[in-house]
Amino acid sequence: MITELTVLVLAIFVGFEVISKVPTMLHTPLMSGTNAIHGIVLVGAIVVAGLPHQATWIRIVALAAVALGTMNVVGGFVVTDRMLHMFRRREPGPEPPSE
Amino acid sequence: MSRADAIALAYLVTIVTFVLALRFLSSPTTARRGNLIGAIGMVIAVAATFAQSGVHNYLSILIVMAVFAPIGALAAQRVKMTAMPQMVALFNGVGGGAAALVALADFHRIAPDPGRIPFDVGLSIVLSALIGSVSFAGSLIAFGKLQELVSGRPITYPGQKLANGALLAALVGVGVAILAGPQRQALVGALILGALLFGVLFVLPIGGADMPVVISLLNAFTGLAAAATGFVLHNDVLIVSGMLVGASGTLLTILMGRAMNRSLANVLFGAFGTIRAGAGAGPGGDGAVRSTTPEDVAIMLAYAKRVVVVPGYGLAVAQAQHDVRRLADELEQRGVDVRYAIHPVAGRMPGHMNVLLAEANVPYPQLYEMEQINPEFPETDVALVIGANDVTNPAARNDPQSPIYGMPILDVDKAEHVVVLKRSMNPGFAGIDNALYTEPQTVMLFGDAKDSVTKLISSVKEL
Numbered sequence: 364m365i366t367e368l369t370v371l372v373l374a375i376f377v378g379f380e381v382i383s384k385v386p387t388m389l390h391t392p393l394m395s396g397t398n399a400i401h402g403i404v405l406v407g408a409i410v411v412a413g414l415p416h417q418a419t420w421i422r423i424v425a426l427a428a429v430a431l432g433t434m435n436v437v438g439g440f441v442v443t444d445r446m447l448h449m450f451r452r453r454e455p456g457p458e459p460p461s462e
Numbered sequence: 463m464s465r466a467d468a469i470a471l472a473y474l475v476t477i478v479t480f481v482l483a484l485r486f487l488s489s490p491t492t493a494r495r496g497n498l499i500g501a502i503g504m505v506i507a508v509a510a511t512f513a514q515s516g517v518h519n520y521l522s523i524l525i526v527m528a529v530f531a532p533i534g535a536l537a538a539q540r541v542k543m544t545a546m547p548q549m550v551a552l553f554n555g556v557g558g559g560a561a562a563l564v565a566l567a568d569f570h571r572i573a574p575d576p577g578r579i580p581f582d583v584g585l586s587i588v589l590s591a592l593i594g595s596v597s598f599a600g601s602l603i604a605f606g607k608l609q610e611l612v613s614g615r616p617i618t619y620p621g622q623k624l625a626n627g628a629l630l631a632a633l634v635g636v637g638v639a640i641l642a643g644p645q646r647q648a649l650v651g652a653l654i655l656g657a658l659l660f661g662v663l664f665v666l667p668i669g670g671a672d673m674p675v676v677i678s679l680l681n682a683f684t685g686l687a688a689a690a691t692g693f694v695l696h697n698d699v700l701i702v703s704g705m706l707v708g709a710s711g712t713l714l715t716i717l718m719g720r721a722m723n724r725s726l727a728n729v730l731f732g733a734f735g736t737i738r739a740g741a742g743a744g745p746g747g748d749g750a751v752r753s754t755t756p757e758d759v760a761i762m763l764a765y766a767k768r769v770v771v772v773p774g775y776g777l778a779v780a781q782a783q784h785d786v787r788r789l790a791d792e793l794e795q796r797g798v799d800v801r802y803a804i805h806p807v808a809g810r811m812p813g814h815m816n817v818l819l820a821e822a823n824v825p826y827p828q829l830y831e832m833e834q835i836n837p838e839f840p841e842t843d844v845a846l847v848i849g850a851n852d853v854t855n856p857a858a859r860n861d862p863q864s865p866i867y868g869m870p871i872l873d874v875d876k877a878e879h880v881v882v883l884k885r886s887m888n889p890g891f892a893g894i895d896n897a898l899y900t901e902p903q904t905v906m907l908f909g910d911a912k913d914s915v916t917k918l919i920s921s922v923k924e925l
Contacts, residue, residue, distance in 0.1 A: 367692075370698055374705035375709040378708070378710040381706075387831060389490065391813035392497075393710070394681055394811065396483060396497055397710050401681070401688045403507060404561045409523055417571070425563070427563055431530075431563065434537075438553045440497060
């Protein structure tokens with residue numbers, strides 16, 4: 364319990380520290396990216412769905428959690444990737460000059 | 463090394479990848495790689511979980527994942543860039559729902575032995591059920607508001623805060639009963655249902671303009687719910703990742719509030735965006751709105767030295783970003799210095815405009831943040847406001863009666879000429895009139911932003 368609390372508190376500080384360096388223009392991808400990360404709850408859903416000898420309705424609830432968690436993870440990362448794809452640096456090619 | 467150690471190690475790798483993913487988000491050049499690293503970390507965590515000795519029923523779990531992964535991917539790929547905010551809300555909601563369901567199922571696992579549930583485990587279950595459900599229902603309402611399935615205006619009624627407060631108190635009571643009494647499954651069910659209702663009631667009175675802040679907050683909530691689940695399952699990767707999101711989401715929410723010069727309490731309980739009679743109009747201007755033609759604006763733009771484009775949500779709705787860039791290219795060929803002024807909350811999410819303009823290949827060095835561009839407006843010949851409203855309203859500077867008074871704005875009214883592209887005279891998200899429109903240097907070009915910009919391009923070409 365205490366170890367887990369320690370881990371928790373340290374994670375809070377890391378979270379604050381890392382985020383404060385993200386520029387405003389990347390805040391939407393940031394929101395989307397952290398959104399994907401909390402899809403980690405899928406791990407919890409798998410653990411519960413994987414327990415043997417459960418009542419049928421518990422299995423259903425747990426599998427529903429797996430379904431939601433899966434969508435959170437996959438959708439979250441794909442949306443973030445799509446957003447970030449647009450921030451690629453322009454090559455100085457035949458594009459109209461910006462200077 | 464035992465199997466448990468190997469799994470713990472794999473989880474540690476996942477945690478590192480998540481921190482790196484967030485770290486890499488500090489620059490546009492590394493951000494995408496960071497996201498990929500995070501995704502790899504997620505795959506590692508899922509694989510490690512399957513390797514746990516207590517996990518069975520592989521087949522059914524894998525089938526469910528195989529069915530729903532493509533659904534999530536497809537939804538994410540198909541969604542238009544303008545609909546990104548509600549998509550994020552939706553994915554956030556399902557995450558919260560997953561946390562609540564895990565809590566429900568897990569309570570059943572632990573509870574068959576009444577009275578034996580350890581306090582810390584019970585508390586974690588109650589928290590993840592409560593927070594996860596609020597996040598799920600709240601996110602769905604936020605989605606509905608942004609998708610305009612639910613009215614974007616705040617929905618209020620007398621005694622609302624009291625009713626919400628009473629519901630929250632009742633939920634806390636149920637939570638205490640679960641912790642204290644012989645554990646009954648029905649109580650957890652009641653807690654989840656009540657929390658779902660609370661999630662709905664909590665978001666309904668918040669205006670559409672504030673939805674990004676709400677989504678960010680609910681994002682933090684889902685993170686907390688995931689962390690609480692981690693305490694139940696004694697799983698470090700859940701605790702750390704959930705808390706990373708909880709902390710970063712909280713900080714982001716505060717930063718967004720600060721960008722609008724409003725406290726979180728004001729955002730959540732202020733019912734901001736109710737249409738108020740008489741607000742606005744304000745000082746400056748003679749009250750008359752001057753409408754103009756694309757030809758006139760084209761001349762103004764083509765002979766300007768510096769044009770600052772101020773994009774807003776109207777640009778996103780009209781999908782006009784590509785046309786705006788073409789117009790800018792056209793002007794630049796004529797030697798006009800074109801810049802873009804990005805208000806921190808332009809559009810419906812911070813950074814929303816950056817994403818859209820990036821999609822249209824606008825080089826990001828041309829995008830200026832509010833603090834950088836504001837001193838430049840007095841030397842600007844034309845400020846071209848495309849579908850932005852509240853973030854340009856000078857009432858925020860000089861009308862203490864205005865609900866947005868004190869919000870930092872783009873000082874477009876200091877430019878020599880202001881051209882506003884707008885569909886109609888309807889008020890913006892904040893539900894107030896914009897004093898800018900009646901200023902003497904302002905002209906309005908009514909119509910859909912995409913149409914207007916297309917006309918501007920052809921008019922400029924003809925010059």
